[in-house]
Amino acid sequence: MVALNEYLFFGCEGLLLLGGLLSFVLQTKAKLSMVIAFAAASIACLGGLGLGLNVLLAGNNLNLTLPWSLASSAITFTVGPLEAFFITVSALVCFAVSIYSVGYVQSYIGKHNVGVLGLLYCLFIFAIIGLIASGSAVLFLFLWELMSIVSYLLVVYHHRDSQVRQAGFTYVVMTHIGTMFIVLAFLLMYVYAGSFSFAGYILVGRSMPAAVKNIIFLLVAIGFGTKAGIIPLHVWLPKAHPAAPSNVSAIMSGVMIKTAIFGLIKFIFVILGNGPAWWGILLLVIGSASALLGVLYSLMETDIKRFLAYCSVENMGVILLGMGAAMVLARNGFVALAAVALMASMFHVLNHAIFKGLLFLGAGSVNFATGTRNIEKMGGLLRRMPWTGLFFLVASVSIAALPPFNGFISEWLTFQSLLALGASGGNLFLEVLGPLAGAGLALTSALSAAGFVRAFGIQFLALPRSSGAKNAKEVPISMRIGMGILAALCPLLGVVPFIIIKLLAPVTAVLLGVHTAPVLGNYFRLSIPSGVGQHTALSALLVPSLLGMAGLVAYLVVKYIGKGGSVRYAETWNCGTTLTPRMEYTGTAFAKPLRMIFRQIFLPEREVKTEYTVEPYFKAEMSYEGKIKPVFEDVLYRPVTRLFVVVANKIRVLQSGSIHLYLLYMFATLVLLLIFAR
Amino acid sequence: MIRVLLINFVQAALLVVIAPLVAGIIKKTKARLQMRRGPSFFQPYLDLYKYGQKESVVSEHTSWIFKSAPYIYFAALLVAALLVPVISSVGKLNFSGDIILFIYLLALGRFFLALAGLDAGSAFGGMASSREMAIAAVAEPAALLPLFTLAIATGTTNLTAIVFKNAMSGLVLLKPAYLLSFIALFIVTIAETGRIPVDNPDTHLELTMMHEGMLLEYSGKPLAVLTMGADLKQLLLFTLIANLFFPWGIAIGFGVGQIVVGLVAYLLKVCAIGIIIACIESLFAKMRLFKVPDLLLGSFFLGLLGLIAKFIF
Structure with a gap:
């Protein structure tokens, strides 16, 4: 079975490279090049999905060393349960997006270079899956950079628009600031481990001096936090995600920013082996802040993709809440509860990948049909695009964490772990912090419900507000299939969440050493064995059945009792004037x-x-x-960039343009080097 | 197991049956306080009957959301009704759900009702939806914080188990944590049920309205469903308060005597809460919309104090 893993891994990565290159070579035949790229990507993603599930279900890890080396470090790939879970999530979403892209990219034919898009798209997925599987820091960084640069090129794909170029610039600068911190962390680890392989890191990670561990934690928190879009490092996210083509935004928001969560989990739980309580508390606090501010800023956006991008900031915060709770609980010895919290966090990773991917695809469809991203110009789309509308609604209900959809399950688990934090302490600060973070989460999800009532209601209901919206037509079938796959998963995982709980069990077993299933249950109900959850259970299957029955009973009772009920269609009442x-x-x-x-x-x-x-x-x-007022830009970033410009202006004095002066510089440098580096 | 299921369904049915009566009691009390005779206690039932006889006029701009929203709203509340202990709090094997599910089921109903408010394209509906979602967003943490305090105090988030434990431990309300949580939750209840001073349930065409505005385009049978749903939601929240903080008399077994006592005690409790709400409605004027968040913020801080008190005392 190990050989199967290798075939799947090589098949997946190889097919992505091949598909991308073929698409680039055949760029003159736009349609063919497009079909090849996205067909290759979707088959490759199926391979990735197979690899992930095989590792998670059968427990065969992949360990692979290639006969080459990169910067004198062997090229190794390892896929354990943690890596397998993130590969599964990525491959799942990329699969649906690839199918969607076949229809979506048609609108680009003749306007843009589709071959380049195909190449970049395939390379993007190649880099994401590769970096999750990579077994050494050098390889990880190489693929991380590849992912960042390729995604930058995808963000500036519509490069004739000056706003897009500016968004791309912000993105590439921010992402490299983040990478710098990650590189620092890797180098610091190298000092202790003596090698760049993650296996070497794991060997020394737990026994390093506490101060060094703290520094490394802060470095990776900032580095990966930038990629994850955690406030205040989020400024690039609401600019870059809307600028990219919608299928790429779906992958950026659904998958790419999850690699940062992967990096954080890998560093904190696998390499450093957790740390003092303040690590977890820090993540809880910035998680809460990101969730709340993210959702608040999202409500002020009228560009649907910017709205969704801010909403990603919020959900990354929710993911960090579970992770922070897990760290504090594990630290205080409640390992089983920590596993529940970590499960909540990773379940939300999956859920957010699914519904945020779907929402960006939905926004792409609406853009495809109406030619605008401004919600104020839409309206009445549900009657014109019934399928897109339904899928967008499913995703909205899921992301608003309403039962019986998947968002509710992960949020329920997060609430339970935060309450467990409150019940477990012995420390007043933690006891109050847990439920308080829970109240913050409640506020967040209620605000996001308001946000999605607004997003769905203004776009899809009532009368169209522009001719683009009035003449909108349903999107091609491949786009609907792509969205349909993700939309079907939302209720499925909400009704039988135990599928995912089972998949996650080996992950928490590896990360925290918990071998009893932390969330007990079966396909009918979930229950949490300890903490606040003594009798706490959630019957995820019963809720939708009862909802269905209750709705049906209400419908039938109302239909057959009372002699009224005939329906007359008329104008909306508008105080006697015609509604426009x-x-x-x-x-x-x-x-x-x-x-x-x-x-x-x-x-x-x-x-x-x-x-x-x-x-x-x-x-x-x-x-x-x-x-x-864009507070973060004004208060945090503008002074820094201003300082940068001032310093750069000062340094410009050296650059007189005179060649004699430059020769003098060279000479002086040479002399200095000869003196110091004899 | 069968008996447990049976009692759940009987309780939910009881809630549905008496929900309009409680609305009638509030109306009557308000009328008496204003020196009017007021409509009969049973007027809400007659109203529902009346709606059932009428044709329903549907706006031609609406989609399927408008037609299905009343049933989704009502179904969500009905499932929530199965979660709340009413006359009996029987042991651990109860329906599998908890306070978090309860609050989120209410949110599910609200989500679709707010969409329905936007569906007809009238500005009244949009305004009402917008305000409802904004107020609900502030009310939700204020509602969950006191419930979290209770969950931590009793070691479970299952409503039935919380009520059972409180019923066993006597005068829970005397503890500061419970008292503060009670006041916090009571304020939220006023907001959630759309009562003065937060919302005015008696008007249809004022710019101040929230809940009634979303219902504006409905008529006939769907209106009956929504009205029934609103009454049920109100009773659910009253029941929650009554049984969480005053679990007096609630049955803790299956004995006939116990259940009769439980029923009588329950009816007395919700009537008392209804009358208190009616008094509050008569004593206060409706608040300016943007003062409401301050009220709810106050309630949130009471809840927070309650939580801290739980750990200190």
Whole structure:
């Protein structure tokens, strides 16, 4: 069976390379090149899925050393349960996205170079799956850089738009700042391990001096936190994700930022073997902050993809909540509960990959059909695009953590682990922090429900607000299939979450050494054996059945009792005037109460200009402009960039343009080097 | 097991049956406080009957969301009704769900109702949906924090188990943690049931309304379902408060005597809460919309104090 893993791994990675190169070579035949790239990618992803599931279910790890070396370190790939889980998640989402892309990229034929897109797309997935499997730090970094650069090129794919170029610049700068911290952490580990292989890191990780461990923890938290889009390192995310083509945004938001979570889990639990309680508390605090601020900023966006990008910031926060709780619980000796918390976190990784991938695909479909990303120009799309609408609704309900969908299960587990933190302490701070973080999570998910009522309601319901929306047509079948696969998974995992719990059991067993299943249960109910969950159980299967029955009973009772019930269709009541789309509530108006309630955070500004024909009675024109203050950009980033520019200007003095001066510099350097490095 | 299931379904049925009555009691009490005779206690039932006889006018701009929302709303509340202990709190083997599921089922109903409010394209519905979601967002942490305190105090998030433990330990309300949590949850209940000073349940066409605004486009039978749902939601929250903090008389077994006592005690408790709510509605004016978050913030801090008190005392 080990050979099977190797075949699957080589098949997957090889096919991605091959498909990408073929697509590039055949770029003059756009349609063929597109089909080859995405067909290769989807088959390759099936291979990746097979590899992940084989490792998780059969327990055969993959250990592979190639006969070459990279920067004098052997090229090794290892896939244990943790890696297998993240490969499964990535391959699953990329599979659906690849099928979707066949239809989506058709709109690019003739306008953009599809061959290059195919090459970059395949390389992107190649890098993601490769870096998860990589067994040495050098290889990891190499693939991490490949992923960053390829995704940068994908972000600037629409490079004729100056905003896109600017977004790409922000992205590439931020991602390299993050990489710098990761490189520092790797080098620091090298000092102790003497090699760059992760196996060597694991050997020394637990016995390093506490101070060094703390420094490494902070370095990886910042490094991977940048990629994950954790506040305040999130500034690139709401710019870069919307700029990329939608299928790429789906992979960036659904999969790429999860590699940062993978890196964090690998470093904290596998290599460093957990640490003092403040590590977990730090993650809890920044997790809560990211979740809350992410969702709040998302509510102020009218560009659907920017909205979804901020929403990713929020969900990364939720994932960190589970992880932080797991770290604190494990530290305090509650290993079984820590496993529950870690499961909550990783379950949310999977869920977020599925529904955020789906939402970006849905946004891509809407963009494909209407030609706009501005929700204020949409409306009435559910009647015009019933399938896209249904899939978007499924994803919205899931991400708002409503039962009986998958988002609720992972959020329920997160709540339980935060409560367990409250019940387990003996330390007043932790006891209050746990439930308080739980209340923060409740606020977050209620706000995200408001956000998705707004996103779905304004886009898909009522009257169309523009001709683009009015003439929208349902998207091609391959796009619907791609979305349908992800949409089917949302209720499935919400009804039988035990499938995933079972897949995750080997992962928590490896990471925390818990061999009894931390979440007991079967396909009918989940229960948590210890902590607050003594009698706590959730019957994920019963809830939807009862909901269905209750709905049916209500429907039948109402249908057959009472002699009324005939339906007449008429105009919406509008105080006696005819309803026009301009009278509808807009997305900006919908978010107004929240903008008022949280005004201390948003610091909103508005400007209303009125021009009169006869003052003050007859108004000729009115314009309204509202915006919120981008606090992080203004307070944190602008001073830093300003300082940078000032310093650069000072240094410019050296650059006079005179060749004689440059020769002098060279000479001086040479002399200095000869003196110091004899 | 069969008996446990049976009692769950009987309790849910009881909640559905008496929900309009509790709404009627509140209306009557308010009328008496305003020196009016007021409608009969049973007027809400007559109203539901009346809606059932009428045709329903549906806006031509709506989608299937508008038609299915009432049933999703009602179904979510009905399943929530199965989670709440009413007249009996029987042991561990109860229906598998907990306070988190309870709160999120309410959120599920609200989600679809808010979508339905947007569906017809009228500005009234949009305004109501927007406000409902905003207020609910602030109310949700304020509702969950006191419930978390209780969950930690009793060691479980299962509602039935919490009530059972509280019923065994006597006068729980005297503990500071419980008292603070009770006040916090009571304020949230006022907001969640759409009562003065947060929302006005008696008007249809004021710009202040929230819940009624989302219902504006509904008529006939779907309106009956939604009205019934709103009454049920109100009773569910009253029941939650009554049995979590005043578990007096609640049956802890299957004896006929116990269940009769439980039933009588329960009816007395929810009537008392209804009358108190009616008094509050008569004493206060409706608040400005943007003052409501301050009220809920206050309730959140009471809940937080309750949580801290749980660990200190």
